[in-house]
Amino acid sequence: MNETLRRILAQHGKLAVDAASLGETDDLYAAGLTSFATVQLMLAIEDAFDIEIPDRLLNRRTFASLAALESCVAGLVGEKEPA
Template sequence: MNDRIRDILAAHGKMAVDPKTVDASADLYEMGLTSHASVNVMLALEDEFDVEFPDEDLKKATFASVDNLAAVVGRLVEAAA
């Protein structure tokens, strides 16, 4: 799942660094992720994993790291199964 999330970040995150090379706990906002780009990442994640982010997960902390994204997406995938 982390690799798929990193692929989406690379395609939609418009970050200054390659998200495939950063530590999974690194702050993605410090790496150049913007709030606008995080919306594009969210939409791509929803398409990729066939989930929908609920309002309570639409916060900066959700998109702050690969680990955070994996935790939220993993929970959403399990709930959808």
């Protein structure tokens, strides 16, 4: 999942730094992530993991770091798959 998220970040994040060099908890906004780029990220992540991020998670915290994104995606993928 981490690799996929890094690839999506590199493709859609329009960051000022190399997505491969990002630490798990590095602040993506500080790395240059803009509001409009988060929209592209959201669409690409939903597409890649076949999920729909619910309204309650459509906020800055969800997109704040790789770790935050992983936790969001893991939760939604988990909800999707029957235990």
